[in-house]
Amino acid sequence: MPETFVAPSSLEPGPPVSKRTRWFAPARWRGKIRSTPPGLVIGILAIAAVVLVAVFLTIDLRGNIAYVLPRRAIKVSAMLLVAVAVGVSTLLFQTVTANRILTPSIMGFDSLYILVQTALAFVAGAATLATAPSTLKFGLEILLMVGFSVFLYRWMFTGATRSLHLLLLVGIVLGTLFRGFSSLLQRLMEPSEFIILQDLFFASFNNVDPGLLAVSAALIALVCIGVWRMRHTLDVLALGREVAINVGVDHKRVVMRVLLACSLLVAVSTALVGPVTFFGLLVVSLGYQLCRGFRHAWLLPIVVLIGAIALVGGQLLLERVFGFATALSVIIEFTGGILFLYLLLKGSLK
Template sequence: MKFKPFAYLLSLVVVLLSLFYLLNNYATMTDYIWRLRVSKLTAYIVIVLAIVPSTFAFQTLFRSHYLSPNVLGMDAIFSLCQTLIFFIGSRFMNREVGTLTTSSFLINLVLMLFFSALLYIAVRPRQLRERFDESLLIMLGLILSQLIRSLTTFMQVIMDPSDYDALFSRLNPSFQRISTTLLIIGMVIVLIGLVILFKYSSVLDVIKVDHDTAASLGINIQKVTYQLIFIIVLMIGTSTAIVGPLTFLGFMIANITYQYTQISHHWQYFIIGSLLGLIMIIGGQWVNESLLNNHYNLSVIVDVAGALMFFTLLFKGGRAYQTQ
């Protein structure tokens, strides 16, 4: 199916699912439930628009459909920051830690940006003729992420059990806990990030073909990579702070888009992928709330499905490699 008819069809499905979600049990709906559903629906849109386009850009920069931006350690930084807040607040300040505040949200983003900047500085080419080593960046990200997780686990072990229970609920991704204040900040960040990603979509089209071709056309690969990593970290960090780390959502949507659509431009990937993500999240949450009575955590289902897709693609790739 061509891009425009397919995009219109997906948009219609998104609108219908949004109406089903908002108007479910309309006769018994109160003003509080209506406001809650509107805020949650807005959060779903912000999360999908933050994760899916940034995943497409990240996979193009690092030339692999198997990667997710979380390999840079965003979830590890989030866990460390939240653990520090609970650990310091309960152990040294003798006070309970409530919901995620704007200050802790901004601290999360600053730490994520600082961490990604350190990674980039560590592996950036020292001379102009050298190429950017993406594999070294990913390897460093994975190693440092494991170090951060070990430090986080150490602090969690010596925490008070009641504080750890509260922290555990904070660290697990959930589409039920939505902060209106963080949502407004997230909307601004994601909107700015989308504008920049769409601006760079034609550059990403060239980079996807070949880095040497992009360099011969005058594209500064190092500069573009650094700028886009900055935007990707901002967007992934925003979605992580709002609902928690969703490792496989962007990966799953991106690979579905690659395999079952016939499009080649990144701006088309951004639109189709975002619509597919909205259908998955809004539709899944509507089924969970209206038919399953919230007995299941949608984020867990998404991660399990994404992990199964990852191993399926890995297996197919290995079989294809053996038959060549």
């Protein structure tokens, strides 16, 4: 079946019920938000993202501009790449799992990243890990995380069960196992080495290696091109497994491709800046509220633009208003964690 399959109009998902937008805006604004054309929403978000990037690059720009401007460009480039990778991977993952509170990190990717960093620091020393070539660490982390996902997916989808729900359960169990091993190794480490290692557990946009940006951008671009070509098939996939199979979609093959795309995007993002567990949940939830329908042709750019605005705008406020009082990743995880708990307790999503 070609990947450009278009769902019949009778199967197109309609606008979500008001219950899903109840938490996002006051009652008098819900209708206006839902009646806004998606193209206009994308235009407004794009303008806001461009303005924030321009302000971030030029605000208070003085001194050695040839030194300051490239450093800011590297930082904003890393934030944009993470916005694309995390936003797209979370949207795809929620599409195939038909669940609005799950993220790829539920499969244990963040726990695996922490385990890899901890194991390397335990064997070679935290100082050696901090000074190791960034390209080598980047390649090793991506290889391990993608290899883990490929092994898990092939094992689950080529066996007798072939259950997506069992796959999620196994991912949660393995994530807990990885965290347990990491905690054990950290308790056996010297306190001085643990302090060095602890900085790697949080996402940081201040120390991104410029040499990794081009490689990350190329990998993310290749995956996103493939995802964009599948956007109509993803619309059908969002309707459910039975509907997708009935209209001719090879459900197993498409789900495998989507999960592998998610794995690569999360691996690149995590290896580049570190884990951002709840960022994807935050931007995708906002994206669903701003998009009138469920078409991925609209959802994909909306989610990416919201992620760019959140990261660039948040970093701008952190630097210029709060004076680096905390880390941006801490604010994102705190906000996303509250949203995650709220969605669980509210029961507004599947």
